[in-house]
Every structure is written in structure tokens, then in C-alpha cells.
Amino acid sequence: xxxxxxxxxxxxxxxxxxxxxxxxxxxKALADDFAATETVYVGRPRDVMLxxxxxxxxxxxxxxxxxxxxxxxxxxxxxxxxxDVSGLRISGDGKQLDVSLGIRIVNDLIRLRFEQxxxxxxxxxxxxxxxxxxxxxKYQFFPNKELYDxxxxxxxxxxxxxxxxxxxxxxxxxxxxxxxxDPLFEIPHEKRTNEPFFGGYHFDNSESGHxxxxxxxxxxxxxxxNKAIGSFLEGGKMSHVRGKKFExxxxxxxxxxxxxxxEITNLKDNVLFLMDQNLGLGGSEQSHExxxxxxxxxxxxxxxxxxxxGVVINRLLTxxxxxxxxxxxxxxxxxxxxxxxxxxxxxxxxxxxKSRPIDIREQVEQLAYQMLLRQFEIK
Numbered sequence: 001x002x003x004x005x006x007x008x009x010x011x012x013x014x015x016x017x018x019x020x021x022x023x024x025x026x027x028k029a030l031a032d033d034f035a036a037t038e039t040v041y042v043g044r045p046r047d048v049m050l051x052x053x054x055x056x057x058x059x060x061x062x063x064x065x066x067x068x069x070x071x072x073x074x075x076x077x078x079x080x081x082x083x084d085v086s087g088l089r090i091s092g093d094g095k096q097l098d099v100s101l102g103i104r105i106v107n108d109l110i111r112l113r114f115e116q117x118x119x120x121x122x123x124x125x126x127x128x129x130x131x132x133x134x135x136x137x138k139y140q141f142f143p144n145k146e147l148y149d150x151x152x153x154x155x156x157x158x159x160x161x162x163x164x165x166x167x168x169x170x171x172x173x174x175x176x177x178x179x180x181x182d183p184l185f186e187i188p189h190e191k192r193t194n195e196p197f198f199g200g201y202h203f204d205n206s207e208s209g210h211x212x213x214x215x216x217x218x219x220x221x222x223x224x225x226n227k228a229i230g231s232f233l234e235g236g237k238m239s240h241v242r243g244k245k246f247e248x249x250x251x252x253x254x255x256x257x258x259x260x261x262x263e264i265t266n267l268k269d270n271v272l273f274l275m276d277q278n279l280g281l282g283g284s285e286q287s288h289e290x291x292x293x294x295x296x297x298x299x300x301x302x303x304x305x306x307x308x309x310g311v312v313i314n315r316l317l318t319x320x321x322x323x324x325x326x327x328x329x330x331x332x333x334x335x336x337x338x339x340x341x342x343x344x345x346x347x348x349x350x351x352x353x354k355s356r357p358i359d360i361r362e363q364v365e366q367l368a369y370q371m372l373l374r375q376f377e378i379k
Contacts, residue, residue: 003099005054005086005106006067007130009171016165017225023164030145033172036127037207039141045114048122048134050103060124062131063171064088067106069134069209073116074109082106123172123208132172133208140246142213144174147205151176154254155201165200165220166227168358172207175358177227179220185268187275189322196222197271199264201257202229204362213250215257217264219372226350228368230260270372274343279378281317282338295345298378302367308352308360316340316348342378346371 014026040057042048048056048070055061062070064083071079083089086102110117123133123141135141155162155178165179179200186194200218204211217230280291292313299309317337319326321344327333346368353364370376 003054004061004088005050005082005099005102006062006064006088009063009065009130009132009173010128010169011171012169014167014169015225016163022167026164026167026169027148029169030143030148032127033125033169033207034143034145036125037143037172038124038126039135040122040124042117042120042122045110048117048120049107049110052100052103054099054103056122056131060122060129060131063133065171065208065210066123066131066133070117071106071109073120073134074106074113078105078109125172133206133210135209139209141207142205142246144169144172144176144205144207147174147203147213148176150250151178151201151203151254154258158258160258162201170358173210173358174203174205174207175361176203176205177201177218179218183222184219184265185271187268187271197267198222200227202227204358213253215253216366217257217260217369219264219267219369221347221350224347224351226347226354227365228346228350228372229362229365230264230369231366267372270374271343273374274346274371275341277342277378278338279316279340279342279345281340282334282336285334288334288337295378299367302376303363304367308356308364312345312348312352315352316344319348320344321347342371345378 012029014022014029016022019025040047050056050062051058067082067088068079071082080089082102082105084095085097085105086099087097117134119137121135121139121141122131123135124130125132161181162178163181164177166175166177168175177200179198182198183196184199186196189195198220200220202216202218204214214232216232219228220226279295282288295313296306296309299312300306304312317327317333317340320336320340325336325339325344327336349364349368349371353361353368356364367376
């Protein structure tokens with residue numbers, strides 16, 4: 001087996017649409033992670049330096065996210081440099097790789113700037129023998145299991161009937177979602193009964209220092225399980241900072257998101273508005289390509305990459321929002337392209353978001369939510 005300077009965090013997905021026992025599996029994963037977790041505080045350079053097998057403390061492999069955190073604390077650009085020379089980011093251009101050189105760079109930086117990580121904590125998974133993250137001196141360790149338990153208690157006491165619908169564990173980063181049992185509204189559809197949309201809650205936490213505890217509202221298109229989430233701004237997040245007020249701030253966060261869920265009870269008119277907004281695609285090949293380029297640029301300006309934007313546009317062109325919208329043999333594609341609207345874009349965004357890492361997924365789903373609120377409109 002070839003030497004690696006870091007390993008990818010384990011990623012696990014739990015969705016009741018695909019597996020009726022998903023929540024039970026998720027609960028077990030949380031309990032296993034909690035039992036395997038240990039925080040080891042850094043007091044000497046050797047506590048965090050790598051041996052010749054790229055192990056910390058003689059046993060634990062850094063995850064790629066932990067390596068990035070460590071390098072970023074030591075020097076700007078160090079993470080990219082170490083990843084590049086060690087082969088974590090292979091560009092395919094024939095670069096020479098040297099994992100041992102990457103190890104030496106990390107260790108030399110630790111010797112030079114140990115005060116940058118002195119007193120920090122290593123979040124260790126004893127079962128997987130990995131370092132999942134590097135956290136600051138004032139960091140409040142808040143287990144994913146505890147957030148799950150607190151959210152369930154909070155929702156049990158709520159007047160709104162809600163059920164677990166989905167979770168993702170990416171290393172020690174958790175995405176947690178609940179869907180209301182009664183629909184927010186329904187929209188008409190030509191060949192089926194009215195299509196229901198549901199409200200819900202989105203939560204996000206990291207045991208390894210990657211983000212604060214965050215919460216927001218969620219809107220779910222039931223037929224395809226596509227989801228859009230609200231902003232984390234205006235009190236929708238709280239830092240992992242030690243202190244007596246942590247519990248009070250957590251309760252205030254849950255109360256805040258509960259009130260915001262109640263504020264989104266009527267988005268039906270906005271969904272119908274999206275359906276009426278034709279995107280101006282199709283027509284001649286030249287005009288179509290020009291319009292596609294314009295759409296990609298508008299998505300780029302909202303922070304999406306050119307590559308991902310292209311995937312989204314291809315999705316909306318090929319499939320639209322319903323099975324009857326998809327390109328079929330014998331139908332001219334450009335005729336279908338002319339029918340594509342902003343609702344198709346909304347569904348393409350939320351569909352493609354589902355397979356992406358948590359950070360990208362949240363970014364895309366928040367952009368889709370902005371479309372629902374008419375805070376982002378295609379020109």
C-alpha cells in the first residue's frame with residue numbers, strides 16, 4: 001500500500017425516502033462516533049508532528065480536513081502546498097510527488113511556529129485511528145449526538161408535527177433535517193393530483209471545528225425530495241465557544257429557527273411565479289448558446305463554479321421538472337428548451353445539490369431558497 005499523508009473522512013448518508021430504517025442507522029452511527037471520540041490537547045511539538053508513516057502520536061492518520069486545518073494554522077498557502085507535493089490534489093500534468101517531503105514541510109512548520117497550535121485540541125476517532133480535526137483553545141466540544149437529542153426534544157415540544165427525513169455525516173460534520181408532516185401548500189399539475197410542498201428544519205454541526213452550530217428553515221418538494229434552505233444570517237448560527245451561556249444560546253437558536261419556519265407558510269404564489277418565468281432558451285442554435293452562457297454567468301456571480309453551473313443547466317435542459325418534460329425520441333430538443341422556466345432551474349439546482357459535499361450543497365440550496373423568496377431572479 002502506498003504512503004498517504006492524509007485520508008479522506010468517512011462519508012455516510014441516511015434518508016428515509018431510500019431506507020425506512022434510516023433514522024435507526026443514523027442513531028447507531030452517532031452513538032458509535034460518540035463512544036470512539038477523544039480530545040487530545042497539544043502541549044509539545046511532538047504531539048502533532050508526523051512520523052515517517054504520516055501518523056500523529058505514532059498511530060493516528062490525519063484526515064484531509066484535519067491536515068488542511070493544521071496547515072492553515074501554520075502558514076497561509078501551506079495546505080495547498082502540502083497537498084500538491086504529497087499527491088492529494090493530482091492535476092494529471094505529470095508532476096513529481098513526494099509524500100516524505102510533505103511530511104517534512106509539515107514538521108518543519110510545526111517546529112518553526114508551534115505557538116500557533118500550542119493548546120489546541122486534536123479530535124481523535126480511536127476506532128478508525130484518525131485525527132478528524134484540530135480545534136481552538138476556547139472550543140466547546142458539542143457532540144453531534146447531543147445536538148440530535150436536543151433537536152428531537154425541542155421538536156417533540158413543538159406544536160408542529162415533524163419527522164426525521166435526512167442526515168449526512170461527513171467525517172465529524174453533520175447535516176440534520178426534519179420535515180413537517182403536513183404540507184405548506186400544493187400547486188396544480190396537469191396530469192397528477194396537486195403537488196405538495198413541505199416546510200422543515202435544517203441543522204448543521206461539526207465536532208471538529210469546521211463550522212458553528214447552524215440552523216435554518218427548509219422547503220421540500222416532496223415528489224423528488226429536492227430541498228431549499230434559508231440563510232444562516234440573523235441569529236441562525238452560534239460558535240462553539242466555552243462558557244456558561246452556551247446552553248442559553250443553543251435554546252435561543254432553536255427558538256429562532258422555529259419562528260422562521262412559521263414565517264414561510266405561504267410560498268405558493270412564488271412557486272407559481274417561477275413557473276411563469278420563461279428562461280428564453282431554444283430558438284436558433286446561436287441564440288440558445290448565447291442564452292446558456294448568460295445563465296451560467298448569472299449563476300457564477302452567485303458563487304457557483306462554471307463547471308457546476310454547466311451541470312445544472314444541462315440538467316434543466318434535459319429533464320425539466322417533470323417526467324413529461326424530459327427530452328424524448330422524436331421530439332426536437334430546441335422545442336423543449338423553449339419551454340424551460342425558472343422553476344426548472346430551481347429543481348435542477350436542488351437536484352444536483354444532493355450529491356455534493358455539505359458546504360457546496362448548502363450554498364446551492366440557499367441560492368434556490370433565494371429564488372423562492374424572489375431575492376434572486378434570472379434576467
